[in-house]
Amino acid sequence: MSKTVAILGGGVIGGGWAARFLLMGWDVRVFDPSPTAEEALQGMLDRARKALPALYDVGLPAEGRLSFHDTISEAVTGAVWIQESVPERLELKQKLYQQVQSVCDPEAIIASSTSGFMPSELQGCATRPGQIVVAHPFNPVYLLPLIELVGSDKTAPGLLDKAEALLREVGMFPLRVRAEIPAHIADRFLEAVWREALWLIKDGVATTEEIDDAIRMGFGLRWGQMGLFETYRVAGGPAGMKHFISQFGPALEWPWTKLMDVPELTEELVDMIASQSDAQSGHMSIAELESLRDGNLTAMMRSLKQREAAVGKVLKDHEKTLAPDMPDLMAPMVTLRRQVPTDWGDGNGHMNEARYMQAMSEASDWFLLWIGCTPEYIAERGSWFTVENHVRYLAEVMIGEEITVTTQVLEGKGKKLKLFHTIHCGDRVAATAEQFLIHVSMITRRAEDPPAEMAALIEQIVTAHASVPMPEGAGGTGRK
Structure with a gap:
């Protein structure tokens, strides 16, 4: 099988995909009309080259070849995986797929990085709708392995299996989403936390830094290695999940949350959030924050790898294929x-x-x-x-x-x-x-x-x- 991938859109997400594939030995072709795309992607690659290999105790494959192309046709011809990471506008994505399918291999997988659209929406105007799936990653794509893999009732038989195998080959953890739903699984959780956080700021209960502290000093660490339900199972003690639900379930009916309501993002609230965020980390550039993030993630993931727990088991299993x-x-x-x-x-x-x-x-x-x-x-x-x-x-x-x-x-x-x-x-x-x-x-x-x-x-x-x-x-x- 030819190891060539086409990346359509080389921004933060598309660039992360490019880095992941490239450092795992794939040839990567990039199409992005932005005049600064190549420079930005090279900067991301510099960070990825420091971070991703540091997760492994063996050497990674020799880097693939990176090339930039002026047309979609040049980028996708011969590619076995085509990753679309253009802005979240449905009509833009649908138009792009029409162009791609007119020139790409019918056996290639066309995957969208969309965080919200369902496959059936993306497939709306496609020549071969079954060729298009959702492969939603998490930033930074070159480090975090989770991919929400979603198909529709038009998805070609066996295509998701093929996609899953290919993603695992480059060290990803494909999570097969059982049914189409807007925003898939993970972003629905994130949106719930985001809504609650906005209310806490608007009502003067907490600042951006205090909310982040509540996550990174407490439950964020538990979630990072056990997730939600396993954490609560432990909290239930020897009696387990049933005891936890019987003890804390009634609290769900208490008027704690404003989850179904969203504060109006007035200029005043936006300014408040922005000023608090500047006070929290404005002394660091985005590049410095990205390097800090990558170092923290690498250290945490390596620690979990030693115990073969959570994301660490994914790394350990993938490392065996690189022996x-x-x-x-x-x-x-x-x-x-x-x-x-x-x-x-x-x-x-x-x-x-x-x-x-x-x-x-x-x-x-x-x-x-x-x-x-x-x-x-x-x-x-x-x-x-x-x-x-x-x-x-x-x-x-x-x-x-x-x-x-x-x-x-x-x-x-x-x-x-x-x-x-x-x-x-x-x-x-x-x-x-x-x-x-x-x-x-x-x-x-x-x-x-x-x-x-x-x-x-x-x-x-x-x-x-x-x-x-x-x-x-x-x-x-x-x-x-």
Whole structure:
């Protein structure tokens, strides 16, 4: 399958789509008549290149090719996915689809980023209505995985399955919406909270900052890892959701909310909201706020990934599809390629010295996996334990830079194994580590020889690697 996507509209949402696809190895063609579109998209790509790879503990695919086109025809020809992110005007979208369908592949998926329109509305004047679906993302699209995927009764059979598989390939979490409804699912929640917040400001109950504090210091954190209903299930205690509803359900009838009423957005109210917002964060530029947001989201999502919870499980599952193939073990090999994430930093903006060892430990894990030390092997039989390291720090590595680890096997006989790792950053050697490991029985927790097949493979690798000169800095571990 050709990995080419067309992006129609390269603003905040369209640009985020472009970044997501591009960094996942797709060729991206962009159509946007705005004279500043290319410059704006390049700025977003710079932020995405720092943020998205930092979520993963493996390297992402090689970037696809980005191109800008003067016509819709040039952009969509040959594309298997066409993402429309033009302004929310139904007649504009419908006219665009007519132009697209006159030239695009009939098998291509045409997806709209619309936050409000239903697929049946978008399909109104289409030549092939079943080709058009809603794929509503959340900003920043290059980080947040949720996509509300919606079809209509005219959607071609199997098209949503095909769309879902493609979205998962680029690390998204497609949420199939069961039935058409204006604003889909998530934005209906957001609108409810937004309405209530407007009343709180208008009535002088809270400022924009106080409302944001109520979210980010409290329930927003709970929602981020459990959602709404699971949070309330926990709140119900051992008796669960039924107890929660019986205890708090009657409060729904109390006159707390103005949810069905919307305050008039008078000039006075708009000025009040704008001035409060300026006081809250006007000291930062939009670019600074976006960088802050991306860093916060990356740190939170990485934390959830370690526990394979909520969005973290999506990341973990996608990361498995990006795992490197086993290289030629009979020559010094690349055992790790990844970006240095924000949480690996120190006060100088460098990679913390302990993280150098983490990178080399991850490199060892890949090598050990390739020689047969799989999770199943560890659970049932044995593993390799590090007993000594000798590290040399040779050059600084900054947060956001990409590192590559190459590994040479120096010794390997019986239960002993000696590896030499070199961390490269760009064209410089940043560090080396000589690592001495012992094979251990996971049953007795004592040192023992590995199985004959693994031992024979290691000896074969050692013999092959002996033809390569001993690396500078080797000999630091002296245990015999």
